Amino acid sequence: MPAYKEYWIAVVESAPLRWFATIQRADGRKMKSLATGKTVTIWECPQAADSAEAAIEAAKAVIDAPGLISRATMLERAGVDLQAKGKDMNHHHRVTLQALFAHPISANIDFKKVMHLLEDVGAEVENRPKNRVAVKLQGQVALFTHAHHDLSKDEVVQVRKFLESCGITPAKFPLSKD
Numbered sequence: 001m002p003a004y005k006e007y008w009i010a011v012v013e014s015a016p017l018r019w020f021a022t023i024q025r026a027d028g029r030k031m032k033s034l035a036t037g038k039t040v041t042i043w044e045c046p047q048a049a050d051s052a053e054a055a056i057e058a059a060k061a062v063i064d065a066p067g068l069i070s071r072a073t074m075l076e077r078a079g080v081d082l083q084a085k086g087k088d089m090n091h092h093h094r095v096t097l098q099a100l101f102a103h104p105i106s107a108n109i110d111f112k113k114v115m116h117l118l119e120d121v122g123a124e125v126e127n128r129p130k131n132r133v134a135v136k137l138q139g140q141v142a143l144f145t146h147a148h149h150d151l152s153k154d155e156v157v158q159v160r161k162f163l164e165s166c167g168i169t170p171a172k173f174p175l176s177k178d
Helices: 054-065 073-078 091-100 111-118 153-165
Strands: 009-016 017-027 030-032 042-044 068-070 124-128 132-137 142-147
Touching: 009 054, 017 054, 091 111, 091 132, 091 153, 111 132, 142 153
Parallel strands: none
Antiparallel strands: 009 017, 017 042, 030 068, 124 132, 132 142
């Protein structure tokens, strides 16, 4: 797959002389279309091309256009402060956040749900060797062990402390949107 800026471009021939391109971020993060409002991992270019090279050029034009951006970039451009506006987190992530801060400490929180929550609030998640995950959010960096199961109570406390250090608490993202 050819790379362009921070994106990968894949080209598929769907019929003779009908080529389509798909775009994916090299870091695997999601993209959001400003035109449709859809958030996707892989973007399919809607226009067909006569050759693979033309499809790649069409994909580059889509990347260069202001209509396809990462969610974090979109929020940054819009001037959204995730700490100040609790309305930018979906219900599933709010439930996960509530579970992380619940008393007594829960021992059945899915690791993937926590990673999705962190990505939703703008964290950069990077897989590291030896089953480690580095999370960078608002200048804070934390290393977590990639759990292939639910988080233990100690891991929940570690995530909770990291979120608190970044100013993310359940009070800022209540379950009910009043």
